[in-house]
Amino acid sequence: MTYRPSFAEIDLGAIRENYRLSCQLAPNSQHLAVVKANAYGHDAIEVARILKGHAPALAVAFIDEALQLREAGIDSPILVLEGCFSANELILASQHNLWLMFHSVEQVIMLESTSLPTSITAWLKVDTGMHRLGIDAAQAPSVLQRLLDTQKLSQQPVLASHMANAEVLDHPLNRQQIEQVQQLGKQTGCALSLANSAALMQLPASRFDWNRPGIMLYGCSPLEKASQQIGLKPAMRVVSSIMAIRELHPGEAVGYGGHWVASQPSRIATVAIGYGDGYPRSTHGKSDVFLHGQRAKVVGSVSMDMIGVDISHIPQARIGDQVEIWGSHVRVNELAAQVNTISYELLTRISQRLPRRFIQP
Ligand SMILES: Cc1ncc(COP(=O)(O)O)c(C=O)c1O
CATH class of the missing domain: 2.40.37.10 (Lyase, Ornithine Decarboxylase; Chain A, domain 1)
Incomplete structure (x- = not known):
């Protein structure tokens, strides 16, 4: 019960429809629904519930966000985009079927030196120009091998990177990032993931095996014209x-x-x-x-x-x-x-x- 006349009205059907529209842009890819930061303020638990049976996996920033979803009974796979800050989280991830992004050699060392109750699903993040998180592209094959050598993975990692300027259609870094990811795919044979909403919406070459739409699910991509063409609805x-x-x-x-x-x-x-x-x-x-x-x-x-x-x-x-x-x-x-x-x-x-x-x- 609330007495306040102020509220945020969340149209969960619009989020599900926006998710469906995001999938239509790349029907041969899979799409993680990004629900970090409480689903961009829309309530991660409600959004996860409404996407159950639609999104094959969700993505959050850190383990606490993932555990909140698990406590609420959300059983979809959840990718933790920042991975682990401590070894203890590796154990929690394996217990709760959380997929972990490995973005640094330090995180790989943590995995090498921690015994896990069960194997985990790992993604490997490569820095292709954002210069925020990720393994240097040149080191990616050897770090990938180290991950595999731990024998603690349930499957071959997905190689992921993140675009710095996807909203700027003709930004020269876009092409470079896309080509680097393609190159890494050829070198390693791994499944690939690059596109966020803006890339998914306007850079077809960035659509690989897994896309990671966030803001477009909530119907408010900064690419207003493209959003309207696609039919996204503010949620x-x-x-x-x-x-x-x-x-x-x-x-x-x-x-x-x-x-x-x-x-x-x-x-x-x-x-x-x-x-x-x-x-x-x-x-x-x-x-x-x-x-x-x-x-x-x-x-x-x-x-x-x-x-x-x-x-x-x-x-x-x-x-x-x-x-x-x-x-x-x-x-x-x-x-x-x-x-x-x-x-x-x-x-x-x-x-x-x-x-x-x-x-x-
Ligand atoms: C690694 C990663 N992937 C995907 C997304 C989703 O991006 P967007 O909300 O622009 O679609 C984010 C959001 O910041 C992110 O950090």
Whole structure:
């Protein structure tokens, strides 16, 4: 039970449909559903449940995220993208059927020196230009051999890499990364994995045996045009309501610091959502919300629990009226651009205190 009029509405059917659409882009590949960071704020347990029987495996960042899913009864294979930080996690991974990414020689040494109750599924991450995680491409065959020599693997590892600029269609690094992965595939005979959402959507050559779509499952890829062509549907709508209305005279200010000052008689709504819920604090006076079929500007400093909205042009607005913070009218990508960030950040920052309401398919 929640009494708050603010919530994030999650359309689970849209996520399942977006997943299906992502698979259609590469019907000969398999697709891991990336559900890290609480499924980009959409609730990893609910998303994992809705994808059961559809996605052959899920992906999270670290073991704790995977164990939360196991505790909730999710039994799909789960790839842990950052692999293990300690030997103890190797044992947990083997006990809980978690697939582990090995991105460093240190992790391979950990495997060599740890006895496991059962064999594990390993992926080997290669650095092809992101320069974040991964074995140097030149060392990949020898590190792969070390992994195999442990005799602790249930199957040949998948070779994975991650693209640094997939959103930029003609970025020269894209081709280099794709070619390096192809080359490694020829050298080792391993199954391959490279594409995230952007690559899957617009770089066909990056689609290998396993793709790893994340943001597109939630319907808000930064590639707006491609998203619309594919038919992706935003899965999250954040809604709040008007809790107070003030009539301001010219010269009167709104909120902490008085950063917004009325230049004319103005009607300001106080809406029940703030940075404590994940609404960005630095809006620079640029962000919009949507109510009564119209857009309205967020004005003044964003408070922890409230924002001010200029509703001077919406005289019919009343206390209790619903306000879309983002959703189908104010797209999260648009808000992200207005506040100088990316949709990923806005989605994953939605705080736990904002109730989720799930629409089941
Ligand atoms: C290794 C890896 N694969 C796949 C993804 C999914 O990326 P996207 O959400 O852009 O599809 C991520 C996300 O950051 C990642 O780190």
